Amino acid sequence: MATNNDTQLKLWEVFTQEKAGASFEHAGSLRASDNEMALLNARDVYARRNEAVNIWVVPSESITASTPEDQGPFFDPANDKAYRHPNFYKTPAGIKQI
Amino acid sequence: MTKQEALVDFCLQIGDTSLIHGQRLAEWCGHAPILEEDIALTNISLDLIGQARMILTYAGQTENKHRDEDKLSFHRDAWDFRNVLIAELPNGDFAFTMGKIFLLGFYMKNLFTVLSNSKDPSLKAFAEKSLKEVIYHCRHAADWVIRLGDGTIESKERMQKALNELALYTDDLFEVSESEKILVQEKLIPSLADLKTNWSHDIAAVITQATLKLPQANNALRLGGKAGLHTEHLGHILSDMQFLQRAYPDAKW
Numbered sequence: 507m508a509t510n511n512d513t514q515l516k517l518w519e520v521f522t523q524e525k526a527g528a529s530f531e532h533a534g535s536l537r538a539s540d541n542e543m544a545l546l547n548a549r550d551v552y553a554r555r556n557e558a559v560n561i562w563v564v565p566s567e568s569i570t571a572s573t574p575e576d577q578g579p580f581f582d583p584a585n586d587k588a589y590r591h592p593n594f595y596k597t598p599a600g601i602k603q604i
Numbered sequence: 605m606t607k608q609e610a611l612v613d614f615c616l617q618i619g620d621t622s623l624i625h626g627q628r629l630a631e632w633c634g635h636a637p638i639l640e641e642d643i644a645l646t647n648i649s650l651d652l653i654g655q656a657r658m659i660l661t662y663a664g665q666t667e668n669k670h671r672d673e674d675k676l677s678f679h680r681d682a683w684d685f686r687n688v689l690i691a692e693l694p695n696g697d698f699a700f701t702m703g704k705i706f707l708l709g710f711y712m713k714n715l716f717t718v719l720s721n722s723k724d725p726s727l728k729a730f731a732e733k734s735l736k737e738v739i740y741h742c743r744h745a746a747d748w749v750i751r752l753g754d755g756t757i758e759s760k761e762r763m764q765k766a767l768n769e770l771a772l773y774t775d776d777l778f779e780v781s782e783s784e785k786i787l788v789q790e791k792l793i794p795s796l797a798d799l800k801t802n803w804s805h806d807i808a809a810v811i812t813q814a815t816l817k818l819p820q821a822n823n824a825l826r827l828g829g830k831a832g833l834h835t836e837h838l839g840h841i842l843s844d845m846q847f848l849q850r851a852y853p854d855a856k857w
Contacts, residue, residue, distance in 0.1 A: 514638075515638065536640050537639075538640065539751075542747060543747065546644070546743070546744055546747060547641075547643075547644065549740075550643050550647050551640055551643050554643075554647055
């Protein structure tokens with residue numbers, strides 16, 4: 507019998523939106539063979555207790571991610587330039603999300 | 605059969621079908637081919653048990669003999685159960701289980717659509733709530749029927765075999781029970797006459813897309829679920845499901 511160590515289906519990342527207008531947040535990942543199966547599985551695994559009103563599923567291989575080596579060049583330069591941070595503005599009353 | 609008795613009997617038909625179907629699907633817990641499907645099947649099972657709880661509670665209240673949903677579930681014998689036969693059949697392979705959810709799901713979808721217009725407020729509320737659940741069950745199962753039917757040689761063969769075997773039991777879904785007749789006559793529920801046509805239309809669309817053949821029963825049809833005439837399988841599932849309450853009556857968590 508032929509052996510195949512990786513019998514698992516394709517990996518997908520799941521993003522859920524808690525309520526209309528809110529940002530989608532990464533909820534976790536799952537296995538599925540195509541987008542419809544990924545969407546149904548995402549509903550069952552990550553949204554079965556009213557956690558979401560919308561779901562995105564994205565093949566994990568489609569995500570381009572920064573690596574730990576990028577950390578210095580990518581993120582350090584922002585730290586010492588206070589003028590880049592919008593710290594001097596007041597958030598108007600009643601705004602819940604920016 | 606009085607109108608009140610008919611209403612109780614009809615609620616048992618629906619509640620017992622959801623209960624036994626749900627109990628069967630729970631047997632997949634920890635055994636499904638992938639984790640995601642394990643969760644999906646147990647989700648469906650929990651939806652069904654929730655439905656059973658709601659409608660059996662109402663059956664008990666209507667009957668007015670001090671039987672709540674637990675009493676009705678755990679302290680009746682096989683011949684008192686009114687579920688359709690497909691619900692009690694063993695799960696078989698994955699294709700057979702999906703075939704069961706698929707055929708029963710579309711039956712429940714069409715039945716609950718009709719009952720959403722019932723004059724009985726409790727039946728109406730039950731149907732409206734449960735309809736949303738079964739529409740999802742239909743989508744999940746239809747997706748698998750298409751995937752397996754239009755899949756590999758083996759998956760196609762197994763899916764077709766499952767549908768052919770299940771075809772023996774689908775006329776049982778549409779056998780008109782005495783309680784259904786009375787409730788329609790009394791105008792408590794709308795006519796169920798179009799149920800089979802609408803169901804056939806729904807399942808044919810999926811079966812065609814799955815490149816499968818519409819199943820033809822090649823043996824004597826099995827009927828009688830709604831009248832309490834069950835297959836040998838119901839007694840076994842009840843002995844499993846009811847054991848604790850029978851051995852230790854009124855045991856609580």
